[in-house]
Amino acid sequence: MTITLSKPHSAPAAPAASARAFLGQTGAVASPPTRTSSQDVVDALLVKCAHGDPASFTPVYDALGSVAYGAALGVLRDPHHAAEVTQEVMVEVWQTAARFEPARGSARTWVATLARRRAVDRVRSEQAHRDRDQRDADLRTGQARDVVVEDVERKLEGAAVRRCIEGLTSTQREAVVVAYYGGLTYREVAEQLDTALPTVKSRIRDGLNRLRECLGVRHG
Amino acid sequence: MADRTSTGARSLRSGAWDLLPGYALDALDDADRLAVERLLETDADARRSLDEYREVVAAFAVETEPPTFVRANVLERVRTTPQHPATGARFAPAAADRVPHADSTWATPGAPESGPSPDGTGDSDVLDLAARRQRRRWGLAVAAVAAAAAIAFPTTIAVQVTAERNQLREQSEIVSEMLADPDASIRRATVDGGGEASMLVADGDMYFRADGLPQPDQGRTYQLWIVKADGSVSSAGVLSWQDGEASSLVRGSDGVGLAVSVEPETGSEQPTTDPVVVLGA
Incomplete structure (x- = not known):
């Protein structure tokens, strides 16, 4: 399978600062990962609800429910599943709010991470059920979890990472995209792309490193 | 990017460092x-x-805006769901050891014991079969396992925080994959004559492991048997015994x-003695 994101005039990865400036100008990006004051407000709301009454969670849900749903949808094709995952995740956010450490990342990232994890778990357990029912190990990485190019195009629309992804080599992009949207393990990515496992590992690592630079992500 | 020039110790772990992107991607x-x-x-x-x-x-x-019923449901559940304390959740293997992805999300992970996660129900009485086994001849024991399979004996007891899982983890790559299967389950039972046996089951594969087994008598060996749904058994080979x-x-x-029985050193076509342990998938 080949995944190419057609963008004929795409530019290579821009240095972090100019990428930020560019994103700021276009406003085409839903949620740039750079810290903004509104994100700080959301972080503070989440911290505050940790020892608060349930009512204090309402603004947290309103700010972050769409992140959970969006992250879950990235992995799950079925909106119904994504809605269930969102429900579970947002209750988990409430329950574990005291464990959120703003110094380590934004509330948005925290919630997106939780939601992705649950969505991936769901994909894998559904897949395991199918495998068992059909007694067909080949399905494990087959059609069922194939990442469809058009889907990816659509899903990336509005993602902060959209522009940066053009700066990856085509093989890096392919490996990262398949791992992200397929909810696959390295091993499964390797099988699906018919590529050696160590190669897949380094492509994903190098790909994420490039994205990190392009997005200007830097902690500490 | 953080400057990471330090320490020789880290080179030992560069393998794990390289896996951080994969960890972030689940x-x-x-x-x-x-x-x-x-x-x-x-x-x-x-x-x-x-x-x-x-x-x-x-x-x-x-x-992406979720459907509105999600908001109502979440806020309703939040009203009646207590919060977890900040502390106490550490990297303790016990806590992080649930099903795959049990670790919590920020990297000081302690497992967020979130709602529907199974809790301590894992090792169950998988085999009260084991207790009954002692009185059984082969036919009966085997029939019990087969019948249990036929009536949907609890098949997917989630892999739990158990010592045997830690032991099993040290095994081959195949076993790692089996452990990664969210539907993997573990059965355990004591072995007649001494020792404990456990069996990891995932997607058609079964991994058997026992320890504390007494050394078989001179000229005898432990032999492993596959029990089929129709009650028949077939050999899975003799087991090599080492330090129990x-x-x-x-x-x-x-x-x-x-199932395991003690057989002549060369192995048997069909079991010639009572099973010392029977594990049902």
Whole structure:
């Protein structure tokens, strides 16, 4: 399978600062990962609800429910599943709010991470059920979890990472995209792309490193 | 990017460092994930790096308004759901050891014991069969396992925080994959004559392991048997015994359980003695 994101005039990865400036100008990006004051407000709301009454969670849900749903949808094709995952995740956010450490990342990232994890778990357990029912190990990485190019195009629309992804080599992009949207393990990515496992590992690592630079992500 | 020039110790763990992007993507199998978690426990630079990768991964997410019923349900459940304390959740293997992805999300992970996670129900009375076994002849024991399989005996008891899982984890890559299967389950039972046996089952594969087994008498050996749904048994080979331990991986069988008996050294076509242990899938 080949995944190419057609963008004929795409530019290579821009240095972090100019990428930020560019994103700021276009406003085409839903949620740039750079810290903004509104994100700080959301972080503070989440911290505050940790020892608060349930009512204090309402603004947290309103700010972050769409992140959970969006992250879950990235992995799950079925909106119904994504809605269930969102429900579970947002209750988990409430329950574990005291464990959120703003110094380590934004509330948005925290919630997106939780939601992705649950969505991936769901994909894998559904897949395991199918495998068992059909007694067909080949399905494990087959059609069922194939990442469809058009889907990816659509899903990336509005993602902060959209522009940066053009700066990856085509093989890096392919490996990262398949791992992200397929909810696959390295091993499964390797099988699906018919590529050696160590190669897949380094492509994903190098790909994420490039994205990190392009997005200007830097902690500490 | 953080400056990471220090320490020779780190070169030992460069393998785990390389896996941080995969960890952030939830793309690691169990064995790799554990290697990363060990690194994260002790290395603040690794935690910071993971935080960066997670931010990158989160940049793929596009805010999308969920259906309105989700909001109502969540706020309703929040009203009646108590919060967890901040502390107490550490990297303790016991806590992080649930099903795959049990670790919590920020890298000081303690498992967020969130709602529907199974809790301590894992090892169950998998085999009260084991208790009954002692009185059984082969036919009966085997019939019990087969029948249990036929009536949907609790098949998917989630892999739990148990000592045997830790032991099993040290095994081959195949076993790692089996552990990564969210539907994997473990059965255990004591062995007549001494020792404990456990069986990891995932997707048609069965991994048998026993320890504390007494050395078989001169000229005798432990032999492993696959129990089929129709009650028949077929040999899975003799087990090599070493320091009380024996293990074997049975792949792609259509068995519903495993059993062990003591047989002549060369092995038998069919069991000639009572089983010392029977494990039902």
